[in-house]
Amino acid sequence: MEQPLPQFLDLQPKVAGPFTFKQLIFVAGIGVIILILFTMMPMGTFLLLAIPLAGLAAFLAFGKIRGFPAPTVLARSFGFLFAGKVYVWKKKGTQAELPITKKAEKIEVLKPTASMKVGGGSRLENLKKIIEING
Numbered sequence: 001m002e003q004p005l006p007q008f009l010d011l012q013p014k015v016a017g018p019f020t021f022k023q024l025i026f027v028a029g030i031g032v033i034i035l036i037l038f039t040m041m042p043m044g045t046f047l048l049l050a051i052p053l054a055g056l057a058a059f060l061a062f063g064k065i066r067g068f069p070a071p072t073v074l075a076r077s078f079g080f081l082f083a084g085k086v087y088v089w090k091k092k093g094t095q096a097e098l099p100i101t102k103k104a105e106k107i108e109v110l111k112p113t114a115s116m117k118v119g120g121g122s123r124l125e126n127l128k129k130i131i132e133i134n135g
Contacts, residue, residue, distance in 0.1 A: 022071070023061040030057035 012020040019027065034050045041049070063070035 019061070022069075026060040026071075027057050030054070030060075 012022075015021045016024050030053050034053055037046050037049055037053075060070055060074075065073045
């Protein structure tokens with residue numbers, strides 16, 4: 001009996017407890033920043049800064065936006081904002097100049113006669129037609 005094989009596995013190894021390496025870096029890095037703020041600021045100011053920083057750490061470590069990790073989405077967003085853009089239809093400051101046309105001259109059309117030979121194309125086109133018709 002055949003068993004289905006899982007596809008597209010994104011398993012990252014756990015480094016410290018339930019955290020992957022990226023999650024550990026975000027939590028530990030912002031934890032160090034919060035510790036420095038704790039030693040340098042009064043308690044009221046510390047709490048005003050520490051609570052949003054702890055939320056930011058949790059969002060960066062565990063958050064997902066439309067199935068993508070939050071750091072990936074943020075990096076792509078900044079890349080889009082600061083990367084050069086290509087504008088294909090860029091309007092220039094000048095007005096478009098219309099070409100001046102002359103009145104069309106009357107052209108005499110030749111009527112085909114029986115003696116005129118209709119071009120059959122090249123040998124390659126003739127071979128192509130033969131292959132298409134005969135299979």
